[in-house]
Amino acid sequence: MTVKYYAILTNQGAARLANATMLGSKLNLTQMAVGDANGVLPTPDPAQTKLINQKRIAPLNLLSVDPNNQSQIIAEQIIPENEGGFWIREIGLYDDEGVLIAVANCPETYKPQLQEGSGRTQTIRMILVVSNTEAITLKIDPSVVLATRKYVDDKISEHEHSRRHPDASLTAKGFTQLSSATNSTSETLAATPRAVKVAYDLANGKYTAQDATTARKGLVQLSSATNSDSETLAATPKAVKTAYDLANGKYTAQDATTARKGLVQLSSATNSDSETLAATPKAVKTAYDLANGKYTAQDATTARKGLVQLSSATNSTSETLAATPKAVKSAYDNAEKRLQKDQNGADIPDKRLFLRNIGATNSTTMSFSGGTGWFRLATVTMPQASSVVYISLIGGSGYNVNSPMQAGISELVLRAGNGNPKGLTGALWRRTSVGFTNFAWVNTSGDTYDVYVEIGNYTTRVNIQWDYTSNASVTIHTSPSYTANKPTGLTDGTVYVIYSSHIKPTAADLGLSDASGYVGRLVNTRVFTSSGTYTPTPGTKRIRVTITGGGGGGGGCKAISNNETFFGAGGGAGGTIISIMTPIQNSYPVTIGAGGAGGVSATNGTSGGNSVFASLIAPGGAGGGKVGITNTNGGNGGVPSTGDIRITGGNGGDGQSGNISVSGEGGTSYWGGGGRAGAGGGVSGKAYGSGGGGAYDAGYSGTSMTGGKGAAGICIIEEFA
Incomplete structure (x- = not known):
């Protein structure tokens, strides 16, 4: 079954939602409008910027994400009983800048006024499928909305559930009972101020404890440390036992090392290299006497160790002095700035200046x-x-x-x-x-x-x-x-x-020009939507002509039953020619084919006119046909026979086959689709050269219906130098 009632995003709405999604911003939906669409059930059109015939616009009462489908937005508006007097067939959703974001149709319903003897509160709901609900601000103004019955029921349920809290515990918040008892051990009751006051008064009249000292009794803190010298802490039995065990001989002595204290053996040797013996005073005296003058120091030479004098000079030739770190640094810094032989000049800082200098x-x-x-x-x-x-x-x-x-x-x-x-x-x-x-x-x-x-x-x-x-x-x-x-x-x-952005090559340099000097540069574009005269722009050497004939008109209808002509056919689209030409005249007449008229009552639509430029003839499309009382065939598209590229126009859709309705749409031209079939009259073609839609009467009212008019042709001339 074809979906008859639905909502869509408008072009502006889709663009704004995409922009909000890309930039991480929000689209603010604020108002909903309703209208009667001038008495005809509308088809939502993404190109709409407003309702066809708006009757009322007001702030939204509800805007939320559908809990059953996270890709759907639900928007609601309540029309109170004191407003009415109009039919509702179309719905529009606007943002805070007044832009129509979404449009929908709905089963037609009449909203009465109280003075008509009847009144009701009307809820209008639009369900809209979007790609990203997070890009839409779900917020309404509570000061201007009316509550639906469902909204109130949901809030009561929400409030009821909010009061079903568990009892408080030591690990979770909740409800608790008060108690004034001062001897309770409960961990689920809360003390009253009375219980707190009784405990405070009792504590406020008792003895105030003091810390113990070596001169006074009092409170004292225990300690298990065995290396503390505190006079305010008391030793625990553990600390006493540790000290007792140590004193009782349980400690095992260890030999001393260079990394640990311990027992050590004495030695008077002066030639030992032991690291586990300790020198006696005798050994120390022997070493002291030796160092105290019994050894005669000698100057160092290149052949013998000895005493040496330091020097910071960097130009000395002495073999008896020793260089200081300062002298070494000066020599290093000087060498750092010198060129390395194995670099072969690669380490020269400015090679060009060096070459010039030499x-x-x-x-x-x-x-x-x-x-x-x-x-x-x-x-x-x-x-x-x-x-x-x-x-x-x-x-x-x-x-x-x-x-x-x-x-x-x-x-x-x-x-x-x-x-x-x-x-x-x-x-x-x-x-x-x-x-x-x-x-x-x-x-x-x-x-x-x-x-x-x-x-x-x-x-x-x-x-x-x-x-x-x-x-x-x-x-x-x-x-x-x-x-x-x-x-x-x-x-x-x-x-x-050498060509660059400074010296640019000419067309001749690039081999792009022919004998006439034509290089293909676009000079101008001329558009004819009605007949006129074309005069080439000075400097034009070639033209590309795109020309389309007029679209055929849609067929009409008149019937009181399905055994008559109740559905007219669509008109055919005009043919299109694209051709390259060399202008040889000062001017050319341009003829634009008119769109064919729609058939009146149960008659054919008329054919569209031919569009003509020089030798190019773009034929118009045929009108929607009627080969029998209950058979209406779509008009044929125009078939070009001249020009470089020849594009046949689309055929119109059949309107009626026996007692069955078919399509009735106008034929599609090079520029776009034709008019659709319409109850009460076919829709005219909009794209250049497209066919008009057929008329239909599904109610068999016996009324004479007129088919849609075909669209006129067009001629576009692109001029090249």
Whole structure:
């Protein structure tokens, strides 16, 4: 059985719930609205932003998670008996910003007013399935809600259960009985203030005990310690027994070691290395006399142990002094800063500066004065088949803030020929628009060549670096001669541009343009939803035309029983053409096919009109047909016969087969679905070129019903340069 009554999230509601779930925030549902949908049972539409015909909106009375299904939210609102006078067919759920979050339909019911002679309290409930109930705030304002009978019963039950507590115990909270007894040993009764006062008064009039001392009797604390010297503690029998056993000879003496006290044997030896004997005074005196001057110390030498003097000097050549830690540290720090032989220069901190200091890097600073033009930069000698020269410029023309192109690099590479023929091969690699822009050379004699470069104005204080193979030589002219024009007799080199975000390739550089210069760049998009004239945008070389014919109208109906035409068919959708063209005229007429009209009473819908651009004809869809009293066939979609891509429109749905209703929906076009069948009249197509829906009368009222109108076509022209 098809579900007739249901609730859905609107598009805005789904988006807000997804956003709340992703960000960890809350969606606050606050109000519910009801309406009569203008007298027709509605179908919930996710695109809705409001009810069709709202009659009442008020705060929610209940908002909770369904205890039987944790993925469902239950929202309730109570309409009191003093409000009414309207039908209820649609329900809407709003958030605290007034956005429609969910919409539902319901069995139609009339809410009477008291003055009509009848009144009732109406409960409206919406059950909504959501993906994440934690993203919804389950909170209502208790000052504005009315309680349902179930809500009151639940609260009474909750309150009743809340009072069924167990008795209190030493391990758990609970109810307890009071007692004023002062001689009870109960652990389940609670003392009254009276019992506490009796105990307090008794304790307050008794003797106050004092601690015992060596001069006074009193309270004393026991101790089992045997090493305490306290005069305020009393020994326990355990402590007395321990002392008795020790005194009674039960302790076993142990020999002393270097790690433990104990018994030890004396010795007068002066040459013993024992660690278990103790020296006698005799042995001590013998050692003392020996140390007291009977031994004559000698200075140490490289061949003999002896006394030595310390020295902190780091430049001494003495062989009789000993270095202090200070001298050792100075020597260590000095060695730490030295280069290691086995590193082969890898431990040099600034290798580039080192190479420059020893003259291993060829570099100079120079200026190109005179303006934009040609300069004789260098003279090179390059033996054939064995030599290469490299020259680079670092810098650019001018000194301006925020001009990164002036921080440029130009690299010139020359390579000798193989001698047959004799000459050079050269390439300039440009990274920026400034620096070297061109170069050439001329052979002056033998293997010697003058190298010329072209450069822009204000190229001053730039760095020139060069390198070459061991058999070549390079002389840089730091004051180069200038000519505005390229000297005659030079051989041109090849210039390569290294493309980047600074120097971007053209379409021709990338091989993207054809003979007409067309590169495929979108210039403009023109949309025609009604007939008019197309004039190409200047610079347009190609156009892509997407054109759709009008949709056919849905069939009508009129019947007093199912043996007549009670269900009209849907109209067919218009065909669509997509084609690439080259505009050759100053302008083109554009015809947009109109949507076919819906059939009136038990008649066919009319066909949609053709849409035309130049030689392209996008045919309209046929209207919903009627081949017999009880058979209504959907209109055929338009079938294009011109253009590059030809898309046939969707057929309309059959409305009635015998005495059985079928579909009656309008055909789907390239742009979307057609209108649905409708009681009281078919729904018009909404997407461009879609068919109208058929009309149906399930009540067999004998009323003349009109089919839905087909949607008009469209023409979209995309212009490319």
